[in-house]
Amino acid sequence: HVQLVESGGGSVQAGGSLRLSCAASGYTYSTYCIGWFRQAPGKESEGVAAIDGDGSTTYADSVKGRFTISQDNAKNTLYLQMDSLKPEDTAMYYCAAKELVHGGWFVRAFISTISPTYWGQGTQVTVS
Numbered sequence: 001h002v003q004l005v006e007s008g009g010g011s012v013q014a015g016g017s018l019r020l021s022c023a024a025s026g027y028t029y030s031t032y033c034i035g036w037f038r039q040a041p042g043k044e045s046e047g048v049a050a051i052d053g054d055g056s057t058t059y060a061d062s063v064k065g066r067f068t069i070s071q072d073n074a075k076n077t078l079y080l081q082m083d084s085l086k087p088e089d090t091a092m093y094y095c096a097a098k099e100l101v102h103g104g105w106f107v108r109a110f111i112s113t114i115s116p117t118y119w120g121q122g123t124q125v126t127v128s
Helices: 104-110
Strands: 003-007 010-012 018-025 032-039 046-051 057-059 067-072 077-082 091-099 123-127
Touching: 003 091, 018 032, 018 091, 018 123, 032 067, 032 077, 032 104, 046 067, 046 077, 046 104, 057 067, 057 104
Parallel strands: 010 123
Antiparallel strands: 003 018, 018 077, 032 046, 032 091, 046 057, 067 077, 091 123
């Protein structure tokens, strides 16, 4: 059973940086796609970034060039480095995962049309 625990959220001024972490257990990186979603009050959930077991990554247009997703396979930990933060990045950020279907299309679909199977409890990011 996959468990995901996020950390690293907080409050930061616009232009600042934060790094989110997601510790995964019951998980083998090579057989999963894992990523970050966010939800602001009154808005729908948005896929932010994802990485698959082959190392392919994808980003939402709204964060390209500012956010970087990575994972430490030895530690089973996923990271989201967020730079040049904007007030519109304020949201609850969730780590999510799903068993991987190999092929470059899957990681792109993961943050757009595919519903992840496993979710963390979320960590709040506030940019003012």
